[in-house]
Amino acid sequence: MLWYKAWLETRWRFVFMLGSILLLWLAPQFLPFFGFRLPPGVPASRAWLGLHLGSILLYIVVANFLAGSGVNSQTTYAATSGFHGSMLFTLSLPVSRRRLLLVRAGLGAFLTGVLVAVMAGYTLFQRPGGASAFDALEYIARAIACTMAVYALSVLLACVLDEMWQFYAATFCWIAFYLLQSRFAVLAWLSPLRGMSLISYPVTALMPWAPVVASLALAGVFLCTSALVLQRKQY
Amino acid sequence: MNDIIIAADGLSKSYDGKPALRNLRLEVPRGSICGFLGRNGAGKTTTLKLLLGMLRRDSGVIRLFGEPVDSEASSIAARRRLGFVSEDKDLYPFMTVEQTIRFTRPFFPGWRRDLEEKYLDLFQLPRKKAVPKLSKGMRTQLMLLLAMARGAELLMMDEPTSGLDPAMTEDVLQILADLAASDGTTIFFSSHQLAEVEQICDRVCIIDKGQVVVDGVLDDLKSDYRRILLVFEGTPPRELAGLPGVDHLRQRGRTASLLAHGDVDALVSRARELGPGSVEVRPVTLKELFLDHVRGE
Numbered sequence: 001m002l003w004y005k006a007w008l009e010t011r012w013r014f015v016f017m018l019g020s021i022l023l024l025w026l027a028p029q030f031l032p033f034f035g036f037r038l039p040p041g042v043p044a045s046r047a048w049l050g051l052h053l054g055s056i057l058l059y060i061v062v063a064n065f066l067a068g069s070g071v072n073s074q075t076t077y078a079a080t081s082g083f084h085g086s087m088l089f090t091l092s093l094p095v096s097r098r099r100l101l102l103v104r105a106g107l108g109a110f111l112t113g114v115l116v117a118v119m120a121g122y123t124l125f126q127r128p129g130g131a132s133a134f135d136a137l138e139y140i141a142r143a144i145a146c147t148m149a150v151y152a153l154s155v156l157l158a159c160v161l162d163e164m165w166q167f168y169a170a171t172f173c174w175i176a177f178y179l180l181q182s183r184f185a186v187l188a189w190l191s192p193l194r195g196m197s198l199i200s201y202p203v204t205a206l207m208p209w210a211p212v213v214a215s216l217a218l219a220g221v222f223l224c225t226s227a228l229v230l231q232r233k234q235y
Numbered sequence: 236m237n238d239i240i241i242a243a244d245g246l247s248k249s250y251d252g253k254p255a256l257r258n259l260r261l262e263v264p265r266g267s268i269c270g271f272l273g274r275n276g277a278g279k280t281t282t283l284k285l286l287l288g289m290l291r292r293d294s295g296v297i298r299l300f301g302e303p304v305d306s307e308a309s310s311i312a313a314r315r316r317l318g319f320v321s322e323d324k325d326l327y328p329f330m331t332v333e334q335t336i337r338f339t340r341p342f343f344p345g346w347r348r349d350l351e352e353k354y355l356d357l358f359q360l361p362r363k364k365a366v367p368k369l370s371k372g373m374r375t376q377l378m379l380l381l382a383m384a385r386g387a388e389l390l391m392m393d394e395p396t397s398g399l400d401p402a403m404t405e406d407v408l409q410i411l412a413d414l415a416a417s418d419g420t421t422i423f424f425s426s427h428q429l430a431e432v433e434q435i436c437d438r439v440c441i442i443d444k445g446q447v448v449v450d451g452v453l454d455d456l457k458s459d460y461r462r463i464l465l466v467f468e469g470t471p472p473r474e475l476a477g478l479p480g481v482d483h484l485r486q487r488g489r490t491a492s493l494l495a496h497g498d499v500d501a502l503v504s505r506a507r508e509l510g511p512g513s514v515e516v517r518p519v520t521l522k523e524l525f526l527d528h529v530r531g532e
Contacts, residue, residue, distance in 0.1 A: 001341045008329050008338075086327050089378075091289050092319035093342050094311045231307075235289040 002070070002095065002103035009104075010066055014111045017062050021119060024058070048127055055119045056196045059147045062115045064170045067154030069230060070104030071097065072163065087235060097230045105155045105223065112151050113144045120144075142212050146195040149215035150174060152222035159229045190214035239301065240265045240389050240421045241286065246295035248281055248445075255281045256445040259295070263423050263438070265388075268415050270432030270453075271425040273442040274529050279425040280322070282442070283393050287319060300388065315343065318382025320392040324374040326366045332377055333362040336384075345386035354380040372403045379407065383414060390414075392424035396431060404428075408435050433521045441528055448528040453521070460519045463493040463503060465511040472509050478502055483527040494519065494527045 072087055090100065120143040124131045131139070154170040161169055174193065181187040181194065188194055195211025241263035248256040256278045263269045273279045284290040286297060288310035297304040299313040326335050340346045355362070358376040360369075369377065375395065382390050390411070396404040412435045414420045426432050432439060439456065441449040449456065460482075465471065471491035476484045480497040491511075495502050503514060 001338050004334075005327065005330075005338050008327070008334060012329075086325050088289065088319070088321040089326055092287055092314060092321075093339075094315035095342065096307055096311060234291055235284065 002100065003107055006068075006070070006104045006107040009068065010108060010111055013065055014115070017065060017115055018118070021058060021115065025122060048123075051126060052123045055123055056193065058119055059116050059143070059196055060150050060171070060174055060193075062119075063112050063147050063151035064154045064167050066108040066112050066115075067151055067158055067166070067170075068104045068108055069155060069158040069226065070100035070102075071230060071233075071235075072158060091235055098227055101155075101159075101223075101227055101230050105152075105226070108155070109148065109151055112147060116140075116144050116147045142208065143196055145212045146192040146208075146215045148219040149192040149222070152219035152226070156222045156226045156229065159226045159233065192218065238265050239263065240299065241423060242296075242298040242301075243282070243286070244296045246282070246285060246297065247293045248278075248285060248290060249293055254445055256285070256292075259442070259445065259447055261440060261447060261450070263421060263440075265421055266415065266419045267438045268411065268422045268436045269424075269438040269440060270436035271423060271440050271442065272427075272429070272432060272525055273425070275427075277442045277529070278445040279442060280393055281445075283319075283391055283425065286391065287314065316387060317389040317391060318385055318387035320375070320378045320382055320390070320395050322393040322397060324371060324378050324398075326374065326377065328365075328367045331363055331365050332360050332369070335366060335377065336381065339381050339385070343385035343387075347384050347386050350386075351380065351384040354383060371398045372400065375399060375403070375407065379410065383410075383420075387420065389421045389423065392422070394426055395424050396426070396428060404431065411435060429522045429525055439521065441525055443529045449524060456524060457518060457521075460494060460496045460524060461499045462517040462519050462523060463495055463499070463506065464513075464515040464517065465491045465493070465506055465509075466513045467491070467509075467511050471511075474509060475506065478505050485527075494523065 071090055091097075117140045120140045121136065124136045124139060150170070153173060154166060157166045157169050157173075177187070177191070178193055181191045190210050192211055192215040195208045195215060239262050241261060243259055243261040246256050246259040246261070247254065259278070259282065261282070271279055271282070281290065285292050286299065286304075288304065288307070300316055302309060302313065304310050304313055327338075330338065336351060340351075354360075354376070358373070358380065360373060360377055360380070366374065366377070375398075379395075382392075395411075396407055399407065408431055411422055411424075415422055415435075433453070436453055438451065439449065439453050440447055451459075465475070467489050469489065471486050471489065475481065475491050475493065478493075478495075480495045480499065480502045481493050482496060483494040485492040493502075493506075499516065503516060507514060
């Protein structure tokens with residue numbers, strides 16, 4: 001029944017993020033009604049690139065928003081007494097910490113994957129010139145793979161931080177990484193962020209294998225570390 | 236079947252080098268209601284968390300239901316047979332009463348639907364109500380329901396009546412006493428409320444500065460300990476503190492108050508030799524036992 005708890009914990013977040021994504025997509029459709037139009041001479045592909053790169057931010061927000069460790073309950077962005085009390089209840093159940101993590105992180109990863117697939121699919125759908133179904137699927141799979149690195153880092157942070165700080169710390173880490181990748185070529189080559197954006201298939205028409213492999217490796221390392229941290233943590 | 240449900244020996248735990256538990260020894264027999272008393276910071280919650288595997292001990296041995304608890308697997312096996320009620324009584328804020336029960340039920344193969352229904356009706360818990368909208372009393376009742384319906388052999392509770400009004404406190408105590416009497420459930424709970432401990436417990440364990448200072452059957456303790464009041468014409472003699480059986484000595488003016496145990500008659504005879512003007516021997520209350528031991532006089 002841990003999946004049940006994980007679902008009840010994340011369902012409104014999932015719905016909220018899905019709603020936010022739909023709202024962001026729908027908003028541009030209504031802009032002409034309010035007199036907003038692309039400046040003359042700006043090609044549609046440029047506008048599409050903006051949509052594509054903008055959605056990367058959403059991938060990160062979604063991944064951070066849906067990540068959890070399974071021990072610290074998540075409901076609001078405030079550490080309340082309920083936060084700690086329910087944690088003790090969880091730990092008093094006859095279930096291992098590894099399983100708590102596995103189920104919670106697994107469901108969060110699945111929901112993150114669904115949202116990223118929706119966003120990536122929409123981005124490709126909007127792309128001038130379109131894309132083949134196979135390419136679309138392959139791109140979606142790679143976008144999910146790259147997002148998993150972001151997600152797994154957030155899971156690791158959820159093992160040690162209260163929820164509010166988990167979100168901020170994860171965001172801060174990726175901003176720092178973004179700045180570092182512009183200075184170090186190796187980081188840029190392996191970067192999950194670039195894998196999702198500038199060197200992704202919709203921009204380069206090439207599949208970014210290095211970021212995908214690096215992202216999956218990072219995700220594995222972060223999740224294994226999360227399991228170790230949770231196992232050693234005292235409550 | 237092992238008759239000692241909780242056994243801890245040489246249990247030590249420190250936080251950042253500060254000892255919270257020091258060589259703690261604890262035994263709770265099956266079927267007893269044991270009150271775990273101590274001041275704030277005495278180590279009560281730490282002990283409970285160690286028993287539940289939420290904290291790692293620095294040293295010592297824990298046995299629950301007669302089995303050593305020395306790994307996560309053994310801790311999980313023990314947790315399958317016990318219920319825990321935390322001090323703040325907080326459950327998942329994203330669940331309703333019904334969802335909380337539905338979530339908890341599958342973890343316990345011995346879950347009793349009859350008890351679930353019985354306590355739902357008794358407590359009049361609104362099944363569809365979200366947990367954050369429940370009063371603290373209702374949350375306590377829900378936690379008790381979750382602990383009791385699982386058919387637990389042992390209930391561990393951290394301040395189960397904190398924050399409850401007197402009527403609710405009385406109800407909870409009555410339910411616990413009934414549970415121990417009818418199902419033979421062992422109940423181990425920490426509390427500051429000496430009156431309620433005295434009301435339902437047959438055993439007490441008093442902890443101070445991480446060590447057990449009193450442990451035993453409540454009636455035995457009450458019959459074993461005596462308060463001896465001695466009034467002298469001048470200052471009470473210092474030898475009083477060294478008399479055999481004296482646990483604590485308090486002096487106020489010409490009066491000496493001794494908390495003593497063991498052969499009290501022999502002690503009184505020895506004390507009379509020191510020439511008091513009057514001697515009075517009184518039974519002690521749990522409150523006196525507690526205060527004398529934790530004040531360290």
